[in-house]
Amino acid sequence: MRDARPLVRALVDPVSVDRFDGADWTAVIACARAESLIGGLAHRLEGRYLPDAVADLMADARRSAAQARVHALWEAEMAGRALAGLNIPVILLKGTAYAAAGLDAADGRSIGDLDILVPRTALDRVEEALLTAGWEWVKDNAYDQLYYRRWMHELPPMIHRGRDRMIDVHHTILPPTARPKPDVEALIEDSVALANGLRVLSPPDKIVHAAAHLFADGDLAGGLRNLWDIDRLVRRYDAPAFRDRLAERARLHGLSSHVARALRLARSLYETPVDPHLAGRERLGDGLFERRLLARDGWGRECSKLLRFSFYVRSHWIRMPPLLLARHLWNKARA
Amino acid sequence: MSGPRYRADSIEKRRIVRLDGLTLLFHRPSGITHILSVPAPEILEALGDEPADAAGIVSRLAARHDMADIAEAEPVVAARLSELEAAGLVERL
Amino acid sequence: MKHAISLRIGPFGFRVGSAWPEPIIALAHLYHGYPAPHDRVADFSVRLEPERPWRRWLRPSVAIRGDFMLSDAAPMALAHGLLAAEMGMNLQMALGQRRYLLLHAATVERDGRALLLTGESGAGKSTLAALLGEHGWRLMGDEFALLDLDRGLFHSFPRAISLKNGAIALMEAQVPASRFGPRLESTPKGAIRHLRPGDGAIADMDKPARPAMILFPRFGFERAVRPVLGAEAFVRLTQASTNYVALGEPGFMALTGLVGQAPARAIDYPDGESAIALIEQLWAELKR
Numbered sequence: 001m002r003d004a005r006p007l008v009r010a011l012v013d014p015v016s017v018d019r020f021d022g023a024d025w026t027a028v029i030a031c032a033r034a035e036s037l038i039g040g041l042a043h044r045l046e047g048r049y050l051p052d053a054v055a056d057l058m059a060d061a062r063r064s065a066a067q068a069r070v071h072a073l074w075e076a077e078m079a080g081r082a083l084a085g086l087n088i089p090v091i092l093l094k095g096t097a098y099a100a101a102g103l104d105a106a107d108g109r110s111i112g113d114l115d116i117l118v119p120r121t122a123l124d125r126v127e128e129a130l131l132t133a134g135w136e137w138v139k140d141n142a143y144d145q146l147y148y149r150r151w152m153h154e155l156p157p158m159i160h161r162g163r164d165r166m167i168d169v170h171h172t173i174l175p176p177t178a179r180p181k182p183d184v185e186a187l188i189e190d191s192v193a194l195a196n197g198l199r200v201l202s203p204p205d206k207i208v209h210a211a212a213h214l215f216a217d218g219d220l221a222g223g224l225r226n227l228w229d230i231d232r233l234v235r236r237y238d239a240p241a242f243r244d245r246l247a248e249r250a251r252l253h254g255l256s257s258h259v260a261r262a263l264r265l266a267r268s269l270y271e272t273p274v275d276p277h278l279a280g281r282e283r284l285g286d287g288l289f290e291r292r293l294l295a296r297d298g299w300g301r302e303c304s305k306l307l308r309f310s311f312y313v314r315s316h317w318i319r320m321p322p323l324l325l326a327r328h329l330w331n332k333a334r335a
Numbered sequence: 336m337s338g339p340r341y342r343a344d345s346i347e348k349r350r351i352v353r354l355d356g357l358t359l360l361f362h363r364p365s366g367i368t369h370i371l372s373v374p375a376p377e378i379l380e381a382l383g384d385e386p387a388d389a390a391g392i393v394s395r396l397a398a399r400h401d402m403a404d405i406a407e408a409e410p411v412v413a414a415r416l417s418e419l420e421a422a423g424l425v426e427r428l
Numbered sequence: 429m430k431h432a433i434s435l436r437i438g439p440f441g442f443r444v445g446s447a448w449p450e451p452i453i454a455l456a457h458l459y460h461g462y463p464a465p466h467d468r469v470a471d472f473s474v475r476l477e478p479e480r481p482w483r484r485w486l487r488p489s490v491a492i493r494g495d496f497m498l499s500d501a502a503p504m505a506l507a508h509g510l511l512a513a514e515m516g517m518n519l520q521m522a523l524g525q526r527r528y529l530l531l532h533a534a535t536v537e538r539d540g541r542a543l544l545l546t547g548e549s550g551a552g553k554s555t556l557a558a559l560l561g562e563h564g565w566r567l568m569g570d571e572f573a574l575l576d577l578d579r580g581l582f583h584s585f586p587r588a589i590s591l592k593n594g595a596i597a598l599m600e601a602q603v604p605a606s607r608f609g610p611r612l613e614s615t616p617k618g619a620i621r622h623l624r625p626g627d628g629a630i631a632d633m634d635k636p637a638r639p640a641m642i643l644f645p646r647f648g649f650e651r652a653v654r655p656v657l658g659a660e661a662f663v664r665l666t667q668a669s670t671n672y673v674a675l676g677e678p679g680f681m682a683l684t685g686l687v688g689q690a691p692a693r694a695i696d697y698p699d700g701e702s703a704i705a706l707i708e709q710l711w712a713e714l715k716r
């Protein structure tokens with residue numbers, strides 16, 4: 001298996017797995033695990049006739065994801081309890097948000113750290129409340145602390161002493177050094193409350209955030225999974241009025257081109273029904289992005305190293321202007 | 336003078352196995368396993384579905400169990416409640 | 429990957445790929461006759477790759493990768509390729525296995541009942557398991573014990589036993605040479621030699637067993653036996669498990685079930701012979 005196409009095909013069209021032999025399954029499983037999509041695949045294949053060995057593995061993956069979801073939602077609950085007294089909006093992001101809001105996008109999804117968004121003005125009080133409630137710093141040294149506070153869009157990472165789980169506290173959704181400037185006040189204002197008092201981004205903002213995260217936050221590593229999130233979200237919310245709202249919010253946050261490219265890639269790979277007006281015409285670079293997303297072989301290795309390296313350099317360029325990047329790398333090397 | 340009031344989850348949110356005088360407790364909402372010794376399990380039981388503060392819990396415990404030093408019990412119960420809160424098994428109101 | 433082998437050990441199938449032929453040849457020899465993965469689908473894939481492209485030929489350096497990896501795992505010399513393959517399979521089980529409750533322990537079986545030997549690394553579990561395997565017990569596993577979440581049975585996972593330093597000579601004296609892998613010198617844990625389980629252990633790899641006794645052995649002390657309370661055994665076993673937390677309530681019920689039904693003892697012993705005698709005595713007392 002030369003790239004991730006069979007995995008993508010299996011997600012889009014589960015019937016395609018009926019043709020798989022043992023070697024095909026072994027390869028697609030290794031590929032799916034490397035892309036953090038084994039849970040998503042397991043959900044898509046639920047109820048299908050599968051060879052016993054595969055059925056067992058898929059059942060393991062679904063059970064695993066379900067338990068990870070319990071832990072993730074509990075972490076959100078405890079963060080909520082720690083911050084309840086501050087009377088500020090606490091907005092869940094990414095996988096935890098999808099799970100808390102009961103969305104398909106959460107099915108089988110592996111959830112890592114807890115990501116929350118809070119108003120910038122409340123950061124000091126949030127930090128204090130978390131430290132009091134048993135969280136502590138992961139990176140204790142002065143340089144990393146300064147780096148995060150000055151250049152990044154989040155507090156330095158914290159970990160809960162007793163539960164050994166990380167939390168990332170964001171005050172915006174992109175680094176301040178990146179070019180697009182999302183309207184954080186608007187994100188917070190349009191956020192939706194859940195039963196337990198925690199909040200999630202509004203439906204169109206969830207998609208805008210996912211698109212920003214897909215491109216601006218990394219070198220597209222894990223991109224197939226991030227794009228799958230977008231596919232699931234779009235399918236859940238797509239409607240004529242929603243398309244207008246999505247275009248509006250993308251424009252407001254200065255992320256129209258990111259959302260457009262994300263929709264084109266989702267349509268191309270996952271056959272997501274997208275707004276052709278917002279997605280726009282195929283652009284230069286779409287093909288390259290698609291190849292980068294599919295660059296995973298049947299052993300779970302990233303193929304096409306040159307492509308991967310160029311995206312890695314590009315991603316750091318996007319987050320930090322070159323002069324700052326050089327200074328950062330110099331300090332890291334000296335430490 | 337009443338202290339902070341706490342509430343516990345309903346009983347079906349806990350799976351309990353008693354072993355050698357200790358209580359092994361699986362807390363379903365968190366997926367965390369706790370090992371509790373007297374009087375923590377009794378405090379959880381006493382909270383039941385009705386929130387209470389430390390003094391209130393002492394009265395409920397005295398009604399159900401043979402207790403030696405009721406006067407000394409309140410600070411002990413207050414300390415255990417604080418630990419149970421940190422563990423996520425009770426919530427302060 | 430240029431060279432590869434697939435094989436099944438107990439319930440799990442592995443696909444091991446390598447940039448060099450030597451580790452695959454060594455695996456094929458050590459595990460000859462082991463069945464293929466169920467349905468020819470590997471549960472886990474392991475990759476032995478050069479740390480950097482030029483380290484394929486120049487001072488070959490083997491990075492251990494696969495479906496589940498440790499980002500800070502140190503690469504190994506090609507001479508230790510077989511050990512790298514074994515460690516790769518260990519990592520898949522420790523980090524990725526979610527069907528059975530996994531305990532760092534050895535298991536042996538007699539008359540359908542299983543004995544669990546658990547404790548710190550270096551306490552001598554592997555050596556004890558190897559010895560018992562040659563003295564009337566079926567080896568179910570020396571590294572990982574697999575506890576079924578539904579029925580509470582132990583399932584066999586008969587990997588090659590990893591013997592270290594002094595234990596190598598001890599077993600070489602009792603077992604034909606054909607059952608050993610190559611002797612690997614200067615590994616991070618000293619000298620290592622892998623011992624293939626006996627034919628009975630391999631033939632019966634799909635036969636589970638009901639837990640009957642839990643032992644916490646300590647090698648190199650004067651003979652002693654101490655009962656261990658169920659609650660203490662429970663806590664120590666959660667520490668010996670890599671997936672207890674991830675399994676949630678079924679894991680809790682399986683582990684409380686285990687300590688509830690199988691009595692636990694801590695045993696100290698000065699050498700292999702006295703260990704076997706002590707174990708036989710405790711096992712016989714069980715029946716009464």
